[in-house]
Amino acid sequence: MADKCPVDxxxxxxDQSCPVDHKSRTTWASVxxxxxxxHPVNTSSLSTEREVSSIPRTDNGNWVxxxxxxxxxxxxxxxxxxxAPDMKTIIPIHNAVNERAWSELMKWESGRGGEKxxxxxxxxxxxxxxxxxxxxxxxxxxxxxxxxxxxxWVVERCGTRIRYVIDFYTGRGAGPSSNNVxxxxxxxxxxxxxxxxxxxxxxxxxDWFGSVRSTNTPSQS
Numbered sequence: 001m002a003d004k005c006p007v008d009x010x011x012x013x014x015d016q017s018c019p020v021d022h023k024s025r026t027t028w029a030s031v032x033x034x035x036x037x038x039h040p041v042n043t044s045s046l047s048t049e050r051e052v053s054s055i056p057r058t059d060n061g062n063w064v065x066x067x068x069x070x071x072x073x074x075x076x077x078x079x080x081x082x083x084a085p086d087m088k089t090i091i092p093i094h095n096a097v098n099e100r101a102w103s104e105l106m107k108w109e110s111g112r113g114g115e116k117x118x119x120x121x122x123x124x125x126x127x128x129x130x131x132x133x134x135x136x137x138x139x140x141x142x143x144x145x146x147x148x149x150x151x152x153w154v155v156e157r158c159g160t161r162i163r164y165v166i167d168f169y170t171g172r173g174a175g176p177s178s179n180n181v182x183x184x185x186x187x188x189x190x191x192x193x194x195x196x197x198x199x200x201x202x203x204x205x206x207d208w209f210g211s212v213r214s215t216n217t218p219s220q221s
Contacts, residue, residue: 104187
């Protein structure tokens, strides 16, 4: 079906696949502002246009986000009581945050050689809103808010696959009456293989010693 995504839905090859699964659709609808009308709405007004993401796939092309109509239909099938007018708010914000997630992921991948073989590509993804990462669990024990969503994204870099974990946090804009939603993303490689461990260790080293090293390095000019 056109609105299915590659995670837990079979084939990865359909050009209609989209980088968000059904669990994530419901989760995002619950945190983003909407009109939430109490009367029936004509869903024929929902757009069927789909936005092509900047996120490359392994089988050529880029991932494609769901349309307003697809997002609504997927939620309705799960009996999550979606509201058609909300889709015009949810879709652009959701897509923009996923683009930011990819941008943050690519900061980790910068300088690691992915460009030598056509660039880093997203292989699979999965929404896991009910599964706290160890870091998120620790932060909640320390009194911080829990993330409202979690994604696991597996990317491929020249034949090497790396799993990234993404914790999504939400807040409100300044002012007591503000209804603007803000987002913070914590993107990092998972510690389930040597590549992820090495990347995290290098990042810690750079944070602690990078500025000192660059300051003390003699100029080459």
